[in-house]
Amino acid sequence: MINRIVSFFILCLVLCIPLCVAYFHSGELMMRFVFFWPFFMSIMWIVGGVYFWVYRERHWPWGENAPAPQLKDNPSISIIIPCFNEEKNVEETIHAALAQRYENIEVIAVNDGSTDKTRAILDRMAAQIPHLRVIHLAQNQGKAIALKTGAAAAKSEYLVCIDGDALLDRDAAAYIVEPMLYNPRVGAVTGNPRIRTRSTLVGKIQVGEYSSIIGLIKRTQRIYGNVFTVSGVIAAFRRSALAEVGYWSDDMITEDIDISWKLQLNQWTIFLRATGAVLDINA
Numbered sequence: 001m002i003n004r005i006v007s008f009f010i011l012c013l014v015l016c017i018p019l020c021v022a023y024f025h026s027g028e029l030m031m032r033f034v035f036f037w038p039f040f041m042s043i044m045w046i047v048g049g050v051y052f053w054v055y056r057e058r059h060w061p062w063g064e065n066a067p068a069p070q071l072k073d074n075p076s077i078s079i080i081i082p083c084f085n086e087e088k089n090v091e092e093t094i095h096a097a098l099a100q101r102y103e104n105i106e107v108i109a110v111n112d113g114s115t116d117k118t119r120a121i122l123d124r125m126a127a128q129i130p131h132l133r134v135i136h137l138a139q140n141q142g143k144a145i146a147l148k149t150g151a152a153a154a155k156s157e158y159l160v161c162i163d164g165d166a167l168l169d170r171d172a173a174a175y176i177v178e179p180m181l182y183n184p185r186v187g188a189v190t191g192n193p194r195i196r197t198r199s200t201l202v203g204k205i206q207v208g209e210y211s212s213i214i215g216l217i218k219r220t221q222r223i224y225g226n227v228f229t230v231s232g233v234i235a236a237f238r239r240s241a242l243a244e245v246g247y248w249s250d251d252m253i254t255e256d257i258d259i260s261w262k263l264q265l266n267q268w269t270i271f272l273r274a275t276g277a278v279l280d281i282n283a
Contacts, residue, residue: 052219068101069174072181077102077173078154079162081109082146086164087117094125094132096167102174108133109164110150113140143232144248144255151242160236168234176236179271187241187268188260190218190227191234218272227270232256241268 079097083090090109097107109122109132119136126134135149151159158177162168172191180186218227232255242248245262252258260270 052222069171069178071102071174071178074104075158075177075181076156077105077158077160077177078150078156079105079107079160079168079173080147080150080154081107081162081164082112082143082150083109083114083118083122083164084112084140084143084146085114085116085118087114087121089165090118091121091125093162093164093166094129097162097173098129098131099170100168100173101170105173106131106133106155108135108150108153110146111136112143112146113137142250142255144250144252144258147255148247148250151237151239151247154239157239158236159239159242160234162234163232166233172234173236176234176273179273180236180238183269183271185267185269186271187238187263187266188230189236189271189273190230191236191273192231222272226264227272228264229257229260230270238268241266244268 079100081090081093081097086093094107094109097105107129109126111119111122111134122134122136126132133153135153137146137149147161150161158180160168160173160176176189176191179189218231235256237259241263242259245259245266245268247259248255249258249262263270
């Protein structure tokens with residue numbers, strides 16, 4: 001592993017140093033920094049992403065012919081879905097969550113004070129589906145409160161949290177929880193979001209954001225041994241780790257970054273499971 005990390009840095013230096021040295025002979029100091037920093041980091045991310053795929057990701061099971069995941073001791077998994085005005089997406093999202101090939105799951109939908117038909121849809125589905133539990137909040141309090149409410153109601157040690165417009169891959173819940181079963185210091189695992197609607201301008205921008213930027217950055221960070229932040233779209237958590245750090249902060253706009261830093265400040269590791277733990281999201 002050490003040899004691979006050293007090789008990775010050497011490759012980055014070989015690619016970057018000649019171009020950077022040539023550029024530093026011209027231009028002002030600020031222009032040098034403005035060019036050099038994004039350029040160097042982009043090279044790092046690209047090389048890191050390719051390196052991660054060659055040595056790790058391509059060996060992981062994925063695709064239609066991948067075997068159903070088998071988890072040690074068959075632990076229960078709680079899938080938590082915070083919903084706010086998701087009448088167009090929530091039914092499809094819940095059906096995808098319930099369609100996991102790993103059977104020991106429960107799905108908890110938290111209606112965060114929706115003002116559309118989300119409440120009625122959830123009540124109808126809960127009456128028909130035994131594995132679905134629905135919680136209604138009287139008014140909109142934000143995603144962090146919805147997640148904390150779902151975590152408090154969950155029966156499992158392992159929580160998979162997704163957005164209300166996301167479709168889980170059929171094996172995503174099991175694959176994203178698996179790293180926590182083999183390393184007791186893994187407190188969270190981030191997944192790999194994909195954009196389902198790519199025809200809109202926002203969708204096209206998010207393809208670049210999730211695939212070209214966030215995906216490469218997280219793969220490169222994983223080479224170092226620790227991912228800096230989980231994805232707010234899909235992430236799994238160890239419930240005991242969340243309890244230790246006080247769960248999500250309700251006064252933070254970016255609850256995904258907040259919980260990531262809280263976990264790492266308490267010596268919990270964040271893992272990346274890129275293949276298998278995927279979902280599609282609307283844009």
